[in-house]
Amino acid sequence: MDNNATTRVAPEVTEAMEPFFRELWGNPSSMHYFGGQVARHVEDARAKVAELIGADPSEIIFTSCGTESNNTAIAGAAEIYGRQARIVTSRVEHQAVLGPCRKLGQTGFDVVELGVDSAGQPDLGELRKALQHAPCFVTTMWANNETGVIFPIEEIAGIVKSAGGVLHVDAVQAAGKLPVRVDEVPVDMLSLSGHKIHAPKGIGVLYVRRGTKFRPFMLGGHQEHGRRAGTENVPYIVGLGRACEMAREHLREGPGKLAALRDRLEKGLIAACPSGVLVNGDKGRRLPNTTNMSFRYIEGEAILYHLSDLGIAASSGSACTSGSLEVSHVLRAMGVPAEFAQGSIRFSLSRYTTGEDVDYVIAMMPAIVRRLRALSPFSPPEEQQI
């Protein structure tokens, strides 16, 4: 139930990778048959990734993770456009985008963070205003990792392109869950991560549209046509290729099935738990696998530990789990009141989640809520243990 954090490696992916740990361990850059045969598999995988997002294989750069892809895009833009450029992002981005942007802000770059409304949707008026500056580099997400809220990327891309800006999109959560097509949406760069789509951790992709100005982040080798130095992680690249193939398959009917399961979970929990449960984020435009729910008067980490005792994995935007002392920056930007944000739980399903899994959570959660409400000084008196 925590598949936005990471997913299980698909058995088919493991199988595809195996020969590259055993027999096919050559270096794809080598000028001999042993390496050359490996290079062909890397190119085969590149084509599969390109196919998933409607790109040309030459536009696909393999990286070590989604975070590296985001850092590459942002650091590259800073280098190309310099301090006269404006960098536009949103307040609800993943830290892998916010971190590098804020670092640039500290070193004198003009960084604008767009606000979001209570549904988690970005303020496009603010975007248009920010784009009055040139040059302008926009980096934003396709879908939010915490709430699953999908940004209107087609509209954003239209606004950015008509203003002459450059657009990078972090599609780490969106890919494999909804159609992410660069042949339909004019984004300039796009980040993907393997471990969110049933490939292993440690492999990512940066798509760079042909003709887009680019500067490499990793230096010291000619790999990836000089765009990303470092010997290719061949087994993981092959695994990612297989995972993308499977994701394309999944996109046919998977999202509808997932949305039905997610809705069953959401409705089931609201019906079974005591009142004071709500859903965070735009219910109309959400990833099919994600729900972010708030349980009033109780705290997220305590809920997670009780769930974990029952074998259920989820995550929370509470202060205690956010790694800082404040509640999730996403929920704060949306203006979710503290009493709800502290008790927020994200359930994120995958194609391996079953109806039984969902029903088990629905069966177990009410007792946890009652138990923690009984402890809480803020609960309604009838739920407190006096």
Added chain:
Amino acid sequence: MWDYTDRVMDHFRNPRNVGVVKDPDGVGEVGSLACGDALKLTFKLDKDARISDVKFQTFGCASAIASSSALTEMVKGMTLEEAEKVTNRDIAKFLGGLPEQKMHCSVMGREALEAAIRNYRTGEKSKQILEGKVICNCFGVTEEEIERVVRENSLTTVEQVTNYCKAGGGCGGCVPSIQEVIDRVEVERKSAGAAAAARPMTFLQKIHLIEDTMAREIRPMLQRDGGDIDLVNVEGNKVIVAFRGMCAGCNVAQFTLKEVVEAKLREFVSGDIVVEDVKS
């Protein structure tokens, strides 16, 4: 996941003394929803003025619940004078330790206990009494509270202070002020340490230390100007010396005596030393 001890998990899964004591003698409430944790502690005293019943209600994470539960177990049967001496470290120790980033949970326990005792003694009902200047606006932490956690837990970095009382964990604007408090306590700690180190010194050790200091810190300086100095006698905190060579009869000898010799001996031996020339 946090690396919680079995004891923490036990108190989290099976919290002791949950609820509110009927007709309590003392009520202490600290924290808030916005801060991410809050604790309400109530107790009742028996005829011997010992805590006969104590209960808690906590909104917070696993370690906040465990710390509250542990606190109630610890103070049951204590007099208020004994309970007052319970520190956040005692709570953490009772639980077999808490992750560094979770120490603020134990501090919240101690604060609630103090608030409840204060409520019993003065009738003050206010949830949290902010004494002195608020340093961290994000979490409403005062200078006094920061100083206290720094002192009681021998903290040396801002990060530690954040772990113990949350101050500095929000916008970060108060980090320089927290550093100032740490520096101030550090200076006090050092001088207290020096005084403590001075105390157990025997008279013989003191004379040795005076001689060492003169040989190392004072004599080389005077010898550069063709002078010298000898130790004549030590009477309690009074050190009697004799200037030699160029120093004897030098018209700034009195200055050297106070600003160099006495200053160095005060720095390295004891803060109360008075130096006199053998002639005076």
